[in-house]
Amino acid sequence: MKLIQKIASKQTYTVRNAVLRHGKPIESCRFDGDDLETTTHFGLVVAKNIIGIVSIFQHKSDIFVVGNQYQIRGMAVLEDFQQKGFGRELILYCEKYILTKNGNLIWFNARENAVKFYEKLGYTKQGNPFIIDGIGSHYVMYKMLT
Numbered sequence: 001m002k003l004i005q006k007i008a009s010k011q012t013y014t015v016r017n018a019v020l021r022h023g024k025p026i027e028s029c030r031f032d033g034d035d036l037e038t039t040t041h042f043g044l045v046v047a048k049n050i051i052g053i054v055s056i057f058q059h060k061s062d063i064f065v066v067g068n069q070y071q072i073r074g075m076a077v078l079e080d081f082q083q084k085g086f087g088r089e090l091i092l093y094c095e096k097y098i099l100t101k102n103g104n105l106i107w108f109n110a111r112e113n114a115v116k117f118y119e120k121l122g123y124t125k126q127g128n129p130f131i132i133d134g135i136g137s138h139y140v141m142y143k144m145l146t
């Protein structure tokens, strides 16, 4: 059985650690703002195991002028489950959720190697690539929802 459900911030750590912070201490898996009331974490559960995660932060970027902005962070699918459509399902789920919150725009810092994945889902690169220390090259990407 497969479902997407809200999870607690700490429940993201296993997948964050395996996919996004590989070889780094578990403390590196805690993000600022993880436990704000306005932050939501979703897990994609397959056979009772969380195999994919995504977190939504109500966070305005100065790059964009529109009002109600949401930032996606910590998007990850366990390696054995990648390229099976789960990442797409998580992003589409986020978009529906953010629309229920009257969000106007989704933005995030995309790892360079994931840019094509997001482009396939209708996201656009904004500006030049930049380095996040210890992780690598990223682009800001966004999609207007309304």
Ligand SMILES: CC(C)(COP(=O)(O)OP(=O)(O)OC[C@H]1O[C@@H](n2cnc3c(N)ncnc32)[C@H](O)[C@@H]1OP(=O)(O)O)[C@@H](O)C(=O)NCCC(=O)NCCS
Binding pocket: 019, 020, 075, 076, 077, 078, 081, 082, 083, 084, 085, 086, 087, 088, 089, 109, 110, 111, 113, 114, 115, 116, 117, 120
């Ligand atoms: C990037 C990631 C979230 C994508 O999730 P996924 O479940 O593997 O992706 P999906 O199977 O839903 O792919 C949807 C489409 O995007 C494509 N795609 C997925 N990852 C891609 C990538 N890295 N580069 C290019 N295309 C990619 C798929 O081939 C598929 O294309 P199709 O519609 O033509 O069949 C996942 O691979 C991952 O966790 N990667 C490592 C961590 C990471 O980079 N996270 C993003 C941080 S910004």
